[in-house]
Amino acid sequence: MSPLAVPELDVTVRVGCSLAYEATGPAWLLLSLKPRPNRNHAIVFQALTLGDNLPAEEFTDSHGNQVFRVALTPGTHSFRHDAIVSVSSQPDNHDLPPSAPLTPGELPPAVLRYTLPSRYCDSDKLTNFAWEKFGQVEHGLPRVQAISQWVHENIEYRYFSGRPDLSAWDVLQRGYGVCRDFAHLAVALNRAFNLPARYVTGHLADIGVSEPVDHMDFHAYAEVYLGGHWFTTDARFHVPRIGRIKVSCGQDAVDSAFSTIYGGATLSYFQVWAYQVERGTVGVGDLLDFSKRLDNQQTVLTDAPR
Template structure:
């Protein structure tokens, strides 16, 4: 994606602190994916105390960092400027369903049940509720509409054990639960669908006032390309930054620890800035944000 006057700059990142009682192997999946729709402008990442980090791409194309936490506290900070287009998620949305026999072999796994997206348990409900919709985007949108309207969002209700079918039964959850249920229902109709984590800043919409966090949504493979759908907000957004994708939240976890360590502090940011005014490493100063209102604003440059 080429830089243009219509490109927005999103500053996103986090600061985590981990406390370990012994050397603990760990992996992080927090760096934005290599994607033509998001251009990395500047980036800083620090580990305190410093540690050796091995970086690789996993089977889903996510950028993963592998390292070990020493005993005591380790603080990890990531700050990045990403250039994104002003267009919304539904830009160039073309409804061309891909028959399952034409799905590329490497994408067939995204049509199958997984640990949290237990689509095999939802087949009867899915066909009764959505079977009359046209294949492709109309059915996907109907699924997102239903999840958005029938599942209640409850902050703090998330559990690492709850599956999509259990969310359907209990009727509430957090963003990962909305995504898991929408993914599982879409897979019931052989639509390649992947779970996605990322940042969703409040570009051209009101700031709801809740603490910033990572977000979960989904992408469906239609017309031989991936399109984003978000059952939690259920409206096209601008400035979305994709971090990781996979079968479900197992592949999208921002950290995985293999020993006696725990997350002791957690701070996330994602907001639009003017790169001529704000620099990487500056304090997080929300008075300098360009988003948070319904008006789409641009940098002075």
């Protein structure tokens, strides 16, 4: 398998988040906020503030995510990540070759765990349903796309309906959810056919689309391993999107949470931003100014001279 070329990164996006936690006693956070290294984006500048110089340790977890372990003392603690990132103006998967799925005997050992049931992607409960709905669809990318289309058309998206205790099976039964639920169900259905699938979180600006609700948040979707490459599949939108900035991935949301709390602490403030800007006009740490936003429209503006 030859390595893929780096695409032209001709769009600039500002992404980040501001979080606050109230700690009532000793507590610790695992924070995954910095974008992962990826051929489809490049960090121009980024800044991360971890409270008031709180003790922190950075490490890479078993899925390749960058994680900070932060110790909290009683009181209020604020965290902020802000980044300027270059992305491609081309949509998802545009340069990936048509690929046949690999058998479990051909898969790299590190990928095998993404074929197995997990806490939120309980594919073992969905096997009969998956074969009834998609068993006649050609194995591989056609089946991946059919699963995405079915979830998109049959699961209702409801803002603020998410719950931390719902598995893919639960989402299928109730018939609605948020992007986390769409991703878990898509991942589980693909795993029912031994297709390695992983849960992904990151930022997604509205480049080339108009979003009437205009609600910026962390976004969850899926990737499926076909022929040696990870293909993006997003049942929430079911259309190729531009400018995904991947932060973390794993077997399900347990591995990909932006924060995991140990001890007496609660999230008290939460803001996320992801929007296109003109290159060179915005810096990390600047006040958020959505009048500088270039996306949320059908036209795709690039950094080339206009």
